[in-house]
Amino acid sequence: MAAAAAAAVQSTRGSLREDLTCAICCDLFREPVMLACMHHFCKSCISRYWRGTQGPVTCPQCRKEFSSKQFQTNYLVAAMVEKVRATTSDAYTKNLEKQLKEALESHRLRKQDFINSIHRDKEKMNIIKSVAADLQARVKSEFQALHQILHDEEACTLEQLRREQEEELVKVQHHLEVTEQAAKELEDNIKALQEASTATQDIVLTELPALRPCAQVDIAPEFDINAFSNKYLAPLQYITWRRMFKSLKPGPSLLTFDVDTAHPSIQVSRDKTVAVESNVMTHHVNHNKRFLQCVNILAAQGFQSGRHYWEVEVGTSPKWDLGVALENVNRHARIKLSPESGYWTLRLRNGNEYSVGKQPWERLRVRSSPQRLGVFLDCDERRVSFYNADDMSLLYSFANGPRGKVFPFFSPCITDSRHKPQPIKLLHYPPAALSG
Template identity: 25%
Template sequence: MSAASCLLTEDQFLCSICLDVFTDPVTIPCGHNFCKTCITQHWDKNVTCQCPNCKKIFNARPELQVNTFISEMAAQFRQSAQQKASSSSSSSSSEHRVSKPGEVPCDVCTGTKLKALKSCLVCLVSYCETHLEPHLTMAGLKRHQLIDPVENLEGRMCAKHDKPLELFCQTDQVCVCVLCTYADHKTHDVVPLKEEYEGKKAELGKTDAEIQQMIQERRLKIQEMKRSVELGMKDADREIAAGVQVFTALKESVERSQAELMDTIKEKQRKTEKQAEGFIKELEQEISELKKRSSEVEQLSQSEDHLHLLQSFPSLNTAPPTKDWTGVSVRPPSYDGTVVRAVAQLEETLSKQMKKLFEAELKRVQQYAVDLALDPNKVRPRPSQSNQGMDCRCVSSTKGFTSERFYFECQVKSWSVWTLGVAQKLSFWKTKGKLSPRNGYWTVCRMSQGGYFAPADPPVCLPLRSKPEKVGVFVDYDEGLVCFFDTDAATLIYSFTGCDFTATLYPFFSPCPNDDFTTHIAKLRCHIM
């Protein structure tokens, strides 16, 4: 038997369906051999009974009997193959293991599935190392294309021609088989799959480089944002500490003023009480003397001793010397103006502290100072605040702002009437509208009567203590904040908060009256930071 098996080729011991050594081999009427289970399952899946090799059709399903001769030969061949496999290098033992989830299993293994080592694009089957052996040793199977194990091998076959997808149509950007190039893709640009693979792989390399660059940019942006947050936290802590210090000082000033007020009132009350106590003591002493004299007079009037009464009468007939209390009184102390003076003194103290705060705040916002230039060619009528047609015109800076913070100053000392602030670009054409945030203007105005107001919604009168000679304007676009400062007095004139900026902001100026507007603009230009 052993000698006979040596005369047979290895192909004769393999089932053409499972491509493994025969298990219970059977011979069908056309003479071809298959594993009994393989041919039975094959016929169960098809309506007609057909030989997988020669395609011969049988009208009735043949009765299958195990071919004992081939079975014995296959068993001997299997034993020989197992001995050969067991003597192979131990370095390949890692490939002989059960497939894990996510790994491609061997399609031939029955029972426990081993990990597939390769997949065949011709057979559309994945093989473990043992079942891959025929593809590595048999001449007919060596020509098959093997790839690293993959799932869904059916998807690598042309659905129309049942051929491997070995080419790529650059015209339609699809994978095709050889027969497709003679039909639907006959005139198209078709290249080998490997060639297109190399090109696409190079493109993916560029794409990956771009993605990595984007990742790096975003990482840098994250670091930048984290640094901004850290700086913000430090600024917040510093601001909180400064605020706590200021409010603690203010609280101490209020408490100190309150204590001084209470001490002043109590001191006045103590003086009044002390004065009253002195008067009462004197009165009580006089009452005591008068009572004593009254007792002596009563005792003398009851005496029967004529001589004694006459001798004592001169000294007891008159009242003892006392003080004239008619004009003496104790008046409650007057507290008129006490609280007012205390509050005024507190206000003066707070004003000094507020001045220090505004000086510090002004220095802080002045670090955002920008250089501006006015554009005399963009002079427009200024929106009015009343129905009176004043000959007022306005001009904007050539530079606009759409984010962040900026600060500028303007000398207004020589103007009797003026308007200063910022305006949105879209608002420049609203010549018939009024100055207000609703129309895109955030300004402060000095009226001809000498008063000041902020054209808010509604307008706000500004009771300024002094006439500003230089006005500073600070804008925080992102926070929606516009602040006006009297830079010489280091005081806050007015603040617009919660502003909704939707367009470019331009510094906005209107010196009125405009009898010599060009001269005003020339002067104004010199004082813009």
């Protein structure tokens, strides 16, 4: 197609050159002049052609006669001739060929870029489809497990209701049978007595007829409909939801603070679920487990396999650090929190500045300030994720998480004198497990 276009351009140029060629010298016009018959010639050529001619002169092309040697300069044709002469020069042609080559190469490169982009887009689409298929399978598996839990709870509850119904029915059925038997025996005795009463009209009765002994019937068993119904009219969904916690994988981890790791300015509650920074230094035995330079503390529970989730209440505290730390982090030096130092964390400063624990810190946009945070640790896939526990929206996820044993990490940070220290609370939910 490009060759055809080039040939067409070349043909057009050839035709134009012929139109601008002098019929006398067979070259491009030089100072083109036009005769009255509209034919053009070089000024010097037509002057030389008419030289020595006396009287009328003729046009070299059409042979038309003119009474005098008159012509006029055609500036438009002259300009066209100069343009053709310039565009047909070797320098111009080479420059044009260079531009054509560069344009062609540029388009080829752009085309290759587009082809590469198309390949990348198709590869991305295949990756998205593959990842989405894996995620769909995982989601279905997770919900299937929940469905199974609910199915088992439903079957267990219905079986319990069936057994209790059967027990009540057996008690009433037994009393019904005994009562019916006693009524039949009384009916037989009444019949015998009625027959004896009729016989006394003809003979003298000397003794009562033989009567069947009547069975003793206990008082009918009470059926307390309220007691029978209450447990099934209770908030079954809530009760089942509470029971589900023991079957969730992962279920909320029941963490407690490890007092032996607490910086001396951290006070821990008696039940080891609340930690708060204090101006009063607590006397502790110093050992390798304790943080001495930074106001940090770890949980007593560590993890190195499986999936684990826990929630932390930070309330309205203007500053804190949360996440996980490797077991072997240096606890006696002041170290910047980052994966390179063995920490995967999220932090808050100045009440609304959220950052990811990297060096340098990476600012994080958070739509609303969470008062409860969830931390999800997947040891097998090496992922650490942070959630707003109020609506379970994802705040950030480390894709290249820790290897080896890690412990939940917390820092209430040092509070300035203008603010009251705010505690960090480990949430245990539900507060108590229900018996099955």
